[in-house]
Amino acid sequence: MKKNYIFIALMVMALLPATAQTAINFDPTSTEGTGWIGFMNVFETPANGSGYVFGSGWGTVDLVVEDNMDGSVTLKPNRLNDTDGFWQTGNLTGNKIMDATYYLEDDSLAGTSITFNGQVVSNTLDDSTLDYPITYEAFIKVFAPDYSSFTSYTYDLSEGNFTITLAAAQSAVGDHIQYGFNMTGPNINIDMSFDAAYDALGGITIDENSTLSLESSELNEFTVYPNPTTSGWNINSTKQINSIQVYDVLGKQVVDLNPNSNEVTIDTSNLISGIYIAKINSESESKTMKLIKK
Known part of the structure; x- marks a missing residue:
């Protein structure tokens, strides 16, 4: 009888559908979920203390996102x-x-x-004439x-x-999934x-991924949470993290760690509210991530 039970269990497992991967190619006309929308977190400048001011929904035109009406957008x-x-x-x-x-x-x-796919047609951003730098990224975010x-x-x-990849085990029903820029x-x-000075700052033009490669990039192997934080950032990697340097928006180094571990917590108790840039290094790669302290 035991063998029969095992046979029946194997038959049931064979009938279960395999977990499918959803490939999402960037399309500014997509109406899936919320469709393409905007959100803005506003901070004081470092000269005014870098404090968090407010966050709210925001018109995409004011982000600024320009729809080129050819399947691409330009982020400015x-x-x-x-x-x-x-x-x-x-x-x-x-x-x-x-x-x-x-x-x-x-x-x-x-x-x-899922995979979120796209193509950077051009990146001409030049922040050299500004008092503070511009940072940018594509992302998939899993919210609690x-x-x-x-x-x-x-x-x-x-x-x-x-291509950015999210495995099924990295989120659960009830979470909120966002992808974008x-x-x-x-x-x-x-x-x-x-x-004229604004036009000289340039922009980033995004279109659909022309190859739809499903290979996960090395740059996707670092994760950080919670972000924003009030107490500390936890950074995990599938590879050993050799060093982490954190800089404020003026380029001043405020954290320097050599964890030699796959997991590290950055204490933010001595940092003021604002935006920080973390440079994370492993043996084979380097990653820059934006961190927010509330």
Whole structure:
């Protein structure tokens, strides 16, 4: 009888469907989930203490995301159409740091295996004339059911095709799945006298992935949570992390660690609120990630 039970169990397992992988190729006209929407976290500049001001839904035109009407979009530095001194300084570099996210949320993907694919057609961003740098990335984010924390799987937006992979085990039903793009930097003065300087900052043009490679990039193997945080960042890697340097937005190093481990926690108790850049190094690769301290 025992052998029969085993045989029946094997038959049932054979009838179960294999876990399918959903390949999502970037399409700015997609209406899956929420469709493409915007969110902005606003911070004071480092000169004003770098504190968190507020976060809210945001129009994609004001992020700035330009729809090229050919299946591609261009991500550009934020340039809020508001002349109030809350946003502007009178100079090219404005009075706030804008953490702009252009994304789609589709909770039906929770607990499944997915890839987010796209192509960076061109990347001409040049922040050398600004007081503070611009950072950018493509991502898949897995938010907790109450949005209290998230894990981010990211890819630096150098030119060429990209693929970000999320395994089924890396999320669960009830989580919120977002994928898209992030650009963080200072608000640019809206005055017409700065139009030429704004155009010179360039942008990043994103289109569909022309090869749809399903190979996971080495750059996807680092994860960080919670982010934003109030106490500390946990960083995990499938490979040993040799060193981590964390810099504030002015380029000052505030953390220097040599964990030689796959897991490390960065204590933020001595850091002020704001945006930080972490450079994470293993034996075979280097990864830059944006970190937020509330």
